[in-house]
Amino acid sequence: MPPPERVVGVVGKTNVGKSTLFASLTMISVEISNRPFTTIKPNIGVAHVRKKCPEIELGVKCNPRTGFCISGTRFIPVKLIDVAGLVPGSSSGRGLGNKFMDDLRQADVLIHVVDASGSTDPNGNPAQPGSHDPVEEAKLIQNEVELWFSSVVRRIVEKISRYILTAKDPVELLAQNLSGLSVRKAYVVSAVKEAGLEDKKVSSWSKEDVESFSRILRRHSKPIIIAANKVDIPIARANVERLKEEFGEYVYPVSSLAEYILREASGRKYIEYTPGDSSYRVIGSSIPEAFKKALKLIDENVLGTYGSTGVQQVLEAAVFNALSQLVVYPVEDHRKFTDHYGNVLPDAYIVSRGTTARELAYMIHSELGETFLYAINARSGERLGESYVLRDGDVIKVVATAAHS
Ligand SMILES: Nc1nc2c(ncn2[C@@H]2O[C@H](COP(=O)(O)OP(=O)(O)OP(=O)(O)O)[C@@H](O)[C@H]2O)c(=O)[nH]1
Ligand SMILES: [Mg+2]
Numbered sequence: 001m002p003p004p005e006r007v008v009g010v011v012g013k014t015n016v017g018k019s020t021l022f023a024s025l026t027m028i029s030v031e032i033s034n035r036p037f038t039t040i041k042p043n044i045g046v047a048h049v050r051k052k053c054p055e056i057e058l059g060v061k062c063n064p065r066t067g068f069c070i071s072g073t074r075f076i077p078v079k080l081i082d083v084a085g086l087v088p089g090s091s092s093g094r095g096l097g098n099k100f101m102d103d104l105r106q107a108d109v110l111i112h113v114v115d116a117s118g119s120t121d122p123n124g125n126p127a128q129p130g131s132h133d134p135v136e137e138a139k140l141i142q143n144e145v146e147l148w149f150s151s152v153v154r155r156i157v158e159k160i161s162r163y164i165l166t167a168k169d170p171v172e173l174l175a176q177n178l179s180g181l182s183v184r185k186a187y188v189v190s191a192v193k194e195a196g197l198e199d200k201k202v203s204s205w206s207k208e209d210v211e212s213f214s215r216i217l218r219r220h221s222k223p224i225i226i227a228a229n230k231v232d233i234p235i236a237r238a239n240v241e242r243l244k245e246e247f248g249e250y251v252y253p254v255s256s257l258a259e260y261i262l263r264e265a266s267g268r269k270y271i272e273y274t275p276g277d278s279s280y281r282v283i284g285s286s287i288p289e290a291f292k293k294a295l296k297l298i299d300e301n302v303l304g305t306y307g308s309t310g311v312q313q314v315l316e317a318a319v320f321n322a323l324s325q326l327v328v329y330p331v332e333d334h335r336k337f338t339d340h341y342g343n344v345l346p347d348a349y350i351v352s353r354g355t356t357a358r359e360l361a362y363m364i365h366s367e368l369g370e371t372f373l374y375a376i377n378a379r380s381g382e383r384l385g386e387s388y389v390l391r392d393g394d395v396i397k398v399v400a401t402a403a404h405s
Pocket of ligand 2: 020084085
């Protein structure tokens with residue numbers, strides 16, 4: 001059983017650039033337009049997070065089974081979902097309502113796209129840059145996300161309250177029913193505790209109890225990171241700072257449009273650009289005027305000001321920081337760093353911080369977990385016990401009594 005895939009959801013007010021962010025990360029062409037409610041059906045695709053690949057340090061050349069590697073930078077796949085936009089009041093049916101948010105039930109972490117240039121009104125209609133307040137927008141939309149999450153939790157709590165009296169372990173039952181929201185049992189246990197509901201029967205939870213349980217659960221199970229988008233519009237700069245003051249560390253300046261243009265120009269061989277980089281190299285001799293102009297603006301307003309388009313950065317911060325994941329490389333031959341077939345560093349597993357060597361063994365193959373003897377740190381040859389906590393970048397061989405086939 002490979003590690004569960006990490007799912008990143010894109011949320012935000014309508015017409016702020018969610019689909020542009022999605023398209024720039026996946027290069028899947030989707031409908032993008034400057035009007036509210038362009039997206040209705042969710043867009044689902046694969047994006048990649050970067051890590052330094054151990055291949056350089058180990059003096060080998062990797063053959064990734066999934067994702068790819070460019071000059072020692074490993075690109076590891078995650079699932080990305082872009083859904084319909086929200087407006088204030090979506091939870092009570094305004095705009096498209098918030099039932100479209102149900103497409104995000106499986107998300108492990110959310111990227112909240114905010115129009116940092118303030119060039120859309122609360123309903124997503126285009127407006128003068130600077131005429132609307134992104135901090136206000138972010139607060140209103142996060143409230144909608146909170147209301148959506150609590151409405152789903154409330155439905156589940158109400159459903160199980162009916163038969164919970166006979167359940168042996170009500171928290172287990174709650175966790176099972178919440179698993180569709182991609183909520184792990186550990187989160188349920190800690191949210192029950194944090195909300196002070198340990199001694200209260202689920203069937204007698206008040207409305208306020210459900211609300212506070214839900215808010216805590218959302219924070220743990222679907223952390224939110226803000227992509228302060230459209231920073232190519234200079235007026236966005238001061239707003240990025242204000243968003244940081246209000247929402248703290250998880251605010252990233254982003255220009256989805258700039259990233260989209262850079263990847264498009266790279267696909268057309270006008271430039272050489274590795275996603276996430278602070279610069280690109282012109283390689284084409286006949287670049288159309290429109291691209292030349294756009295690249296000049298990107299140089300001045302985005303790369304020169306922020307050091308990157310921020311798109312890769314916000315995705316990686318979502319997965320590695322907000323969701324607290326790290327990457328390990330399981331191998332079968334710890335001297336050659338290969339699998340069974342001689343593929344070098346074939347797998348890059350995204351796992352939760354705190355995962356142990358034995359838990360990794362289970363992810364590779366349940367038999368390997370059951371018959372685990374010890375693991376080997378392939379870098380040093382050191383033996384590791386079952387409770388060894390994996391570190392970012394570890395290259396690990398699992399030794400077990402059952403041969404894994
Ligand atoms: N200047 C600028 N415009 C952007 C950026 N990202 C998106 N846009 C523009 O914003 C408009 C809306 O983009 P979409 O990606 O369709 O927005 P959305 O949030 O998916 O909208 P809905 O699906 O309708 O909710 C388009 O005109 C985009 O070109 C950006 O980084 N900078
Ligand atoms: Mg869209």
